[in-house]
Amino acid sequence: MLEWTSIAQGLLAADAMAKEAEITFLALRPVTPGRFVALFRGSVEAVRRSLGRGAEIGGAFVLDSLFLALPHPTLLPTLSGQSHPKVTASVGIIETSSLCSALLAADGAAKTAVVQLLEMRLAMGLGGKAFFTFTGAQSDVESALHAGTQLARERGQYVNAVVLPNPDARLRDAFMQSTIPFSDFLIA
Numbered sequence: 001m002l003e004w005t006s007i008a009q010g011l012l013a014a015d016a017m018a019k020e021a022e023i024t025f026l027a028l029r030p031v032t033p034g035r036f037v038a039l040f041r042g043s044v045e046a047v048r049r050s051l052g053r054g055a056e057i058g059g060a061f062v063l064d065s066l067f068l069a070l071p072h073p074t075l076l077p078t079l080s081g082q083s084h085p086k087v088t089a090s091v092g093i094i095e096t097s098s099l100c101s102a103l104l105a106a107d108g109a110a111k112t113a114v115v116q117l118l119e120m121r122l123a124m125g126l127g128g129k130a131f132f133t134f135t136g137a138q139s140d141v142e143s144a145l146h147a148g149t150q151l152a153r154e155r156g157q158y159v160n161a162v163v164l165p166n167p168d169a170r171l172r173d174a175f176m177q178s179t180i181p182f183s184d185f186l187i188a
Helices: 007-020 044-061 075-079 099-112 138-154 169-176
Strands: 002-004 023-031 035-042 062-065 090-096 116-122 130-136 158-165
Touching (some): 002 007, 002 044, 007 023, 007 044, 035 044, 044 062, 062 099, 090 138, 099 116, 099 130
Antiparallel strands (some): 002 035, 002 062, 023 035, 090 158, 116 130
């Protein structure tokens, strides 16, 4: 994934990325507040080459970038609104100031402990910020939260993180609503 602070430069860079190697765009669009984002997949080498080309063309307009060779299997289904786990004992929330950092933190959290990703929200209606929620036993949620926040902090994109131990039933219901939380940014 690449994020640019300029829509025009992001489009120029995305075109160069597509011409550089065989990749498939999962999301290619402007997001608030006037940024442009490209989420894409392909072979490891194709993604690496396209990411490098997009960063080169994006230059000073690159806000953040992310290369995940082996993302957690639940990451893309959660991002696409296709994951519907039930809230268990505790809920963790990690908030970042970039989309790439949220994906990295979610991947790290899911790989660290036995947690289930609940949802991800990226930029739209959030002033460019992103957050994700996950659930599991409190000790697992705390471990996952620590791992995810460390990854976001290392990139300088961390905003906040909290654990909700045994959330109120009304809040659990809100987490379990069947609506797609981020229909403006769905990945097919």
